[in-house]
Amino acid sequence: xxxxxxxxxxxxxxxxxxxxxxxxxxxxxxxxxxxxxxxxxxxxxxxxxxxxxxxxxxxxxxxxxxxxxxxxxxxxxxxxxxxxxxxxxxxxxxxxxxxxxxxxxxxxxxxxxxxxxxxxxxxxxxxxxxxxxxxxxxxxxxxxxxxxxxxxxxxxx
Numbered sequence: 292x293x294x295x296x297x298x299x300x301x302x303x304x305x306x307x308x309x310x311x312x313x314x315x316x317x318x319x320x321x322x323x324x325x326x327x328x329x330x331x332x333x334x335x336x337x338x339x340x341x342x343x344x345x346x347x348x349x350x351x352x353x354x355x356x357x358x359x360x361x362x363x364x365x366x367x368x369x370x371x372x373x374x375x376x377x378x379x380x381x382x383x384x385x386x387x388x389x390x391x392x393x394x395x396x397x398x399x400x401x402x403x404x405x406x407x408x409x410x411x412x413x414x415x416x417x418x419x420x421x422x423x424x425x426x427x428x429x430x431x432x433x434x435x436x437x438x439x440x441x442x443x444x445x446x447x448x
Contacts, residue, residue, distance in 0.1 A: 293399040294411050297363040298379050300447075301401035305363075309356040312349050320346045359400060368446045376419045376444055378411055383443035384419070384428070391442075396420075415439075 297305070320342050327339035366378045376382055376396065383393045394407045396416045402408045409416055418428040422441050430437045 295363050296366050297398040317349050368448050376422050381445040384439040385442050
């Protein structure tokens with residue numbers, strides 16, 4: 292189960308996607324379906340088949356986004372968070388081998404198309420929550436246990 296949290300920027304991005312799908316892509320695709328349907332035989336009409344499928348994909352995504360946006364809770368930065376890892380934090384970590392990572396802990400719906408965002412529900416995020424700089428975080432995964440040290444915590448204010 293995913294935690295229904297999102298950053299303010301993440302919510303705005305989902306709303307923009309919904310708006311684009313509903314106001315731009317859907318009308319455009321609907322027009323293409325109508326045009327392709329007017330050509331006659333739909334069973335062998337690739338334009339019709341493709342655009343009808345695309346329309347179903349758009350409608351599915353629109354339904355998902357509407358429900359999702361309704362259910363998500365926006366978590367804004369609060370000064371109380373300073374110095375500890377919480378939702379929305381940018382965290383820098385390092386292990387004993389000197390390997391470094393930097394990422395932001397966000398909601399599930401924000402991790403797509405971004406390489407430096409991780410879900411609040413991930414083993415890494417769960418291990419880091421409420422920790423402070425120089426704390427040790429033991430990350431338990433199917434591949435084993437890994438120890439990371441927190442070197443920096445930042446928030447977008």
